[in-house]
Amino acid sequence: MKYRRKLFAAKTMSGRDCPGLLAAAVKENVAYHRAHNPAYRRLLDGMGFDAAHFDRFSQLPFLTTAFLKGQDLNTKRSFYMAQSSGTSGKKSAVSYAPDDLPVLLKTAVHAMAQRGLFSPKPVNYVMLGYRYHRGNQAQTMRTAYLGTLMAPALRKRFALEWRDGAYQPRLEGLLEDLVKFSRSSFPCRILGFPSYLFFLLERMEERQIRLTMPAGSKILLGGGWKQFAQEEVEKAELYRLARERLGIAEEDIVEIFAAVEHPVIYCDCPRHHFHVPAYARVMIRDVHSLKPLPMGEPGLIHFVSPILKGSPVVSIMTDDIGVLHPGSACGCGDPAPFFTVLGRAGLSEIKTCVQGANEYAEGQL
Ligand SMILES: [Zn+2]
Known part of the structure; x- marks a missing residue:
């Protein structure tokens, strides 16, 4: 080729x-x-x-x-099969050949480097998604996990933890984590579904919680809005809430688009x-x-x-x-x-x- x-x-x-x-x-x-x-x-x-x-x-x-x-x-046949999250019940399985992996990696690095996502400085991660679990092969989770490789992790906290055979949400715990991370001298990175971020920010607004995350903190969004279509808010509203509740400016919010069937990683430009x-x-x-x-x-x-x-x-x-x-x-x-x-x-x-x-x-x- x-x-x-x-x-x-x-x-x-x-x-x-x-x-x-x-x-x-x-x-x-x-x-x-x-x-x-x-x-x-x-x-x-x-x-x-x-x-x-x-x-x-x-x-x-x-x-x-x-x-x-x-x-x-x-x-x-490959050792790596990417699967879509299968919200409709059926899943797509797309196979990667061994020499696809370096190409995929290069394109991902190329897209993400343009938004300055690679950093040697350790960060605290807040994952607005599932903690990786062997039973769950969904690509969105793997992508989120890969998202934590761009800067070394001090701590990782998840919105959903695997407990007693099922994923349990822990928004309350996540709020406490955010308060802790806001006092850290290291930046925080919030990764995951936009809908979860919205829920989190909404909860903060209800309680009048206003944090200022450390300088260099970023939000990385991916995975789309599809599961919570009725909760979709205008992006402008999400950016406003992020600035108001977390002190994270719009230019530090990066959205990523990728599909299992079209594994080109798209990172938005500074104008989203x-x-x-x-x-x-x-x-x-x-x-x-x-x-x-x-x-x-x-x-x-x-x-x-x-x-x-x-x-x-x-x-x-x-x-x-x-x-x-x-x-x-x-x-x-x-x-x-x-x-x-x-x-x-x-x-x-x-x-x-x-x-x-x-x-x-x-x-x-
Ligand atoms: Zn542009």
């Missing part, structure tokens, strides 16, 4: 966007999976896809995240936008016709990246609704387009549409 190697070389990753190289790496990736994965080959052949003649990313056949749930379409790196493309498709939409129009988010050898997830259509904007609309200086996630497709018409795309894919297998 020489084009993949070039695409994920440090120089290319931090340099200017190179669509020719990305297209070559995508072609190479599709050809690799086609040659080594009979199910994927049948799928491509059924769609009449000719890798030699594709010239636009929008022409790539896609798999949907909903289709991948409950399927084993992996190209390689997810810019698309040189090794990925994002398209927005109409929820009815699935046709690509121009920038600014909301639709289903379609990701392309030749990042994995373990699974043919080079072109993935999610059931997330989003919008793509030109880089210039952000103002942070990054010229790459950025996407905004508006939410999960919940309307029955959108479900029908995604379902239709799934049935179409299934028909090819």
